Each structure stands twice: as C-alpha cells, then as structure tokens.
Amino acid sequence: MHFQLLTALTLLSITTALPSQSTPQGPPQAGLGHPPSFTLPDAEAVPALPVPGGKPVYNPAQNKRGLAFNDVKYIQSFWGAGTKVNWMYNWDSRIPTGAPYVQFVPMLWGDGPAHTTNWFGNAQDSINRGANNILGFNEPDQCFNSGQSCIGPEQAANSYRKYIQPFGNQAWLGSPAITNSADGTRWITAFLNNYCRDCQVDFVNMHWYGGTNAQEFIGWVQMVKGLIGGRRIWITEFNGGAFTGATETQQIQFMKEVLPWLDRTDYVERYAWHMVDPAPTWTHGSLSNLNGQPSLLGWNYAYNIPRG
Template sequence: MLPPLFLLTTLTLLTITTSTPHHPKPRAPQTSTATPSAPSLNPPFGSKRGLAYNEHSPSGSLSLFTPHTSITWGYNWNSSPRSLPSRFAYVPELHSLRAEHTSDWDDNVHKALASSSTTSSSPSGADGEMYLMSFNEPDLADQANISVTDAVQGFAQYMMPFATSTPPHKDGLKLGSPAVSNVRPAPGDDGKPKGLPYLKAFLAKCETLPQPCRIDFVPIHWYGCRKGCPLATDVDKFKKHVGEAVEVAVYQGRQLPLWVTEFATFGDEEGFLKEVLPWLDGHADVERYSYFWVGEGSLVQDGGLSGVGEVYVS
C-alpha cells in the first residue's frame, strides 16, 4: 500500500524539480456513498476537449463545465466515474497493476457499460465506440511503476478481454496504450526506458505476443519548463513532443491517434492555451486531450472557473 498522496496546488506544482517534470496524483478514490448519474462512455467527436479530475477536485466543480459544449468527456485515473455529470462521456483507466486498481477493474468496466447503455441524457459518440485507458505513467517510480515486460503482460491480462465482443459492442472496446510521461533519463537513473522510448518498447513487445495486443489509441503526457521559460519556448516544445509521439505511435503498420491526457505549462497558462488549443483542435493525429486539471488554482478557482478555465472552455 502506498502512502497517501497529497492534493496538488499551484504552489506544489511550481516547486517540482526540473529533473522530474511530473507531479504526484492522488490514488484512486475509495468507494463513495454518493450515487451520481452514470456518464456515457461514448462521446461525440465534435470536440476533443475533456476533463482530468479526481476525488480532490473541489465539490461541484465538474458541474461548472456542463454548460460548455466544448467539453465532451472526462477521466479520473480510475475505473469508477464518481461525480462526473452524465452529460460527459467517461473513460475508465486501469491506473496500475496494484491490487487496489485491478481488483475491481472488470466489475467497474461492466458497470460503466451497463450504466452508459441506460443513460439517455448522455450524447452518443459519432462513431458509437467506447474506450478504455491503461497504465498511468508506468515509466515513473512514483506512478504506476511497471516494467515494459510486466506492462505488456498486464495489458494482455486485464485489457485484452475487452478487445473481443463486449455487449453491446460486438467488435470490443477501443483500448489505449499506457500513458507515458515526457521525462527524459537523467544521470543516476535506473536505466529503464522513460517517456517515448518506453512507449516504443511497449508497442514493439506487444507485437511479438502470440496474440498481439489490440491498441487503438495512444495517450501521452507533457509538462513544460520549470525555470520560467518564455511562452514561445513551451509552445514549441509541446508541439515538438506531440510530433515525436506521432512518429512513435505506429503499430502493426497503422498510425494510431494520440490522446494528450495530461499537459500543462508552469508559465503563462492562459497564453499557452490560446496558442495550443486551436493547434490541437486542428491536428489530424490528435483525437482527444485534457488539460491538467479540474483543481483549485488550475481550471477552477473560488467556486467558479478560473481565468485558465475560461480560456479552456471557450
């Protein structure tokens, strides 16, 4: 059992060291006594924009986004939607191979499927598909922390059963590869692959299985410069990283779409979003994205949308 992780604030984000361009995320939430409306699992593709949230998102904050049609889906590093309003599609994620995440994975996915099929208020996806994401930053010791070999085996065990007929989806659900960080190896590291090299190794090993993994999309994460880099620098580095990820995200001869499920700058957030949101919306290889995160001081502030949040929903 890991020690409890803490709620992120703007201050803690700014104090993260440059050698680890990453932040800790709280563990999957425990069972709640609340009974929220069940979100759909198949959003419309009219907008790529989603919400990254969890149990530490301020109470009621998700409802701030419901009037905005630019937001269509959400995820919470977990397999149970908790308080996500039913207007939004929910994408379950198998956070890690730890028992706290695997023990209820199958049940939660089937519950989400059943709830989705009876939720009339949620818009149906233009393609009618449903999606599952796998391990959260397995390349980092303070997150899923899974070797490439174990990740491939875990994917085969927990994700691949949903690749075949899963009523009402006769062709199975759409499965996402592990979501890797943009950390680069540093002197003194353990020598294990990180970031896109981890993703490349995972995809290559998946292809060697007797039954190769089914992979339909590739989530990635990106965090910008911690040293007060100019806005233009972060924008350029973000675009370059997405471009590099596109080059890696080729599997069994197919170009897989990207989901940028965590990204943030530590500089001018509003200026950054104004630059990159139109670019992401127009990028043919980016299928969905979610800015980090529905948290106080990020997308929300004092019971309302922050300035950053207002830009994000616009």
C-alpha cells in the same frame, strides 16, 4: 477519485531539451525519479493495428476536450451551453457519485489489487453507460512517487493482456500513459515494439509538463507520433505552469496557442488539461476556483471565452 494518489512532478531531460512532467494530484516536487528497470531489445517495426469491430469510428468533428478531476463538485460548471468539453476521467475505473451525464473514461491506474479487484465490473459498467474508450496504466515509466505506477514494459504488457485486452471488442483501448521524458519514449517503444506486439493498442496516451513554449509542446507530440505507427494520440495530462513558475496569464497564452493546433490535428483524438482542482499549489494551473466556478483558464478552456 476513490483512492488517494499522492502526486508529484518529475523533472527530466530528453534529447530535445524538453522538460519533464508530472502526475495526477498534489503539489509539484523537485527531484529526479527513476524508471522501472528493463532491457530494451532491438527495435522492430510497429505491428499492423488490429481493426476492432462494433465500436464507434473516429469522428474528427467531435469536441476533443476533456476534464481531469478528483472531486465532482468542481466540474459541475463546465457543461453549460457552448461548452467545448465532452468527456471526463479521474484516474479511476468507477464513475463517481454525482458526476454529470457525460462520457466517463475508465482508467486502470496500476496492476496491483487496489486497482484490479473491481476493475472488470467497473469498466463494464462504464461501457454500459456509454464509454467507448479505456485508458491504460498511469506513468509506468517512472517510480519517483506514489502517483506513478512504476511498471516495466514487459510486466505492463502481461497485465494489459489480462485486464485491458478483454474489452477490445467493446471499446477503443489506450496504452499506458508515458511522461514527457526520455524514459517515456524508451518505455513506449519497448512496450509497443517488443512486449505487446500482439496487443490491441488503438491509441497512445501521453503527458506533458514542459513549460509554456507552444512549439516545444507541439514538437514533443509530433515526436511521439513518429514512434507509434498509425495510432492516434491522447494527451490526458498537460499543464504549462508545473515547476516553471509560469503566471496565469502566461498559461492562458500557452493554452490559446496549443488548443487550436490540437483541435485541427487529426491524429490527436482527445486531450485533458491538468486539472480541475483549486488546490493552492495549482493557483496558476487549475481550471476551477474554490467556489466551483471556472477560473480564467477554465473559461478559456471550456468555453473559448477570452478572459484574462
């Protein structure tokens, strides 16, 4: 991406005993983060969704798979004949030079000036080039490291109205991306039910780094769905090997179990494996090798070629 974000993964527990999750770049780090402080008012019913005008309707037949990346040189081999991938994002709002001609989804990573100064121009440029979705802030429910935006739900709601809501008549708008933790579910509940009830939030964005148990992953997605009303879900980061020591073979098996479920589940609109980055710390999780070709995971993910 065009700004460097140090990434770390946060291990947290939730009531269903699901492990926690991480952030865009860098090696996993052990330790517990802390959420931004906020008061959670009494929960109210999720408000009725606004109906955006002039935007594409949801097409359940489209390929849902996307690429999360930082360096364009590692994504060039994912667009060949038969690919299941049809969109990409890089935790930034600007389309990187050399990116292939596929849909780029801009993200407003945080609400500080490093991200907001050029936001309106960058987001509009992406929309002009075919983007019809926008992603909200990255992991605002955690403050453990610089890869998490650390924004309380009330502040996030105010910034969402200021920076993201203005595009509501041109694109489908995504919530901030929550972690797979108890903090994440509390945060999104407060954001949707109390602080941003008047906002247009068309889909909810979530992450998962809870290991390679497919049923736990599916259960987490189903639980989040129960909290967000009629909104659809995007999973813009998930990986079975972070912190778990899972082998590449175990991650391939996890992928083979969960991808068909994601593809046939109508309320899951899009998803992206974390990530296309051959850094040594992601040996058992990257979709790409150092030579720019797909890894065994990458072949399974992008082409459904059962290697490994």
